[in-house]
Amino acid sequence: MNAPVKNPVRLRVAVHKFSSCDGCQLALLNLGEDLLTLAGRIDLVHFAEAGPLDPDTDVDVAFVEGSVSTPEDLERIQHIRQHSRLLIAIGACATAGGIQALRNGAKGAEWVAQIYSHPEAIASLERSTPISSHVKVDFELWGCPVSGPQMLAVVNSLLLGVAPRDNADKVCTECKRQGYSCVMVTRGVPCMGPVTRASCGALCPSLGRDCYGCYGPAENANTDALAAQFASQGLTPQAIVRRFQSINSQAPVFLAAADKTRMSGHE
Ligand code: SF4
Ligand code: SF4
Ligand code: SF4
Secondary structure, three states: OOOOOOOOOOEEEEEEOOEOHHHHHHHHHOOHHHHHHHHOOOEEEEOOOOOOHOOOOOOEEEEEOOOOOHHHHHHHHHHHHHOOEEEEOOOOOHHHHHHHHOOOOHHHHHHHHHHHHHHOOOOOOOOOOOHHHOOOOOEEEEOOOHHHHHHHHHHHHHHHOOOOOOOOOOOHHHHHHHOOOHHHHOOOOOOOOOEEEEOOHHHHHHHHOOOOOOOOOOOOOOHHHHHHHHHHHOHHHHHHHHOOOOOOOOOOHHHHHHHHHHHOOOO
């Protein structure tokens, strides 16, 4: 990534929305008192959801939510990159194309024609793609949505002039540290935790349900072993493919796991 801003007095920060549901921006808004504290250290110069509007201004840090899904997105992301010292992609839409990338590989134009009475009014690209497919991205925060503490940690790092870090280990590690019962071992529920990136605090297992992979692939994710485990638990190949082809369907590791399942002996 570009060098962090050295001992910055204040950071000029922008938050930009692309094709998305706004949920990751809410992670920042929901910081509550912490956001008020941050307001003393950063200048939020553009954040449409919160009020400030100045999309063309130069900033130290641009947080970008959402995927590139329209012709206008293609132009706007280049403009933002040119005006931002650091560009940080937040959330599954921005890092992997998001749920809207499920259309990739389908005939998007046909779908639009079937749904809308005036399809010519819809300006939509055939594929939904992550921000890194179009411009240099300095750091990525995965998750759907990202969490407030993740956002806070990134901003704190930048204020200290150091490179931000994220936990790329598996959800299972957080699950074990918290002492939650493993839904896969105790109840035979297929769980994506062994291949999914940590940072949510093992939210779903804490509530007795399986992880469905919303934080994207962990480092060194052994998707072969998990696919074999799912098959041994009775999941059909189609069901295994759906496990990998969800919110982060275009993350290369999950895409490869789905393709391999389609072609492998699990079918
Ligand atoms: S990653 Fe999820 S929560 Fe964030 S904008 Fe996309 S759909 Fe919404
Ligand atoms: S419940 Fe899921 S995330 Fe937790 S230890 Fe078991 S497999 Fe891993
Ligand atoms: S447990 Fe899995 S699906 Fe649930 S919030 Fe965490 S990463 Fe997302």
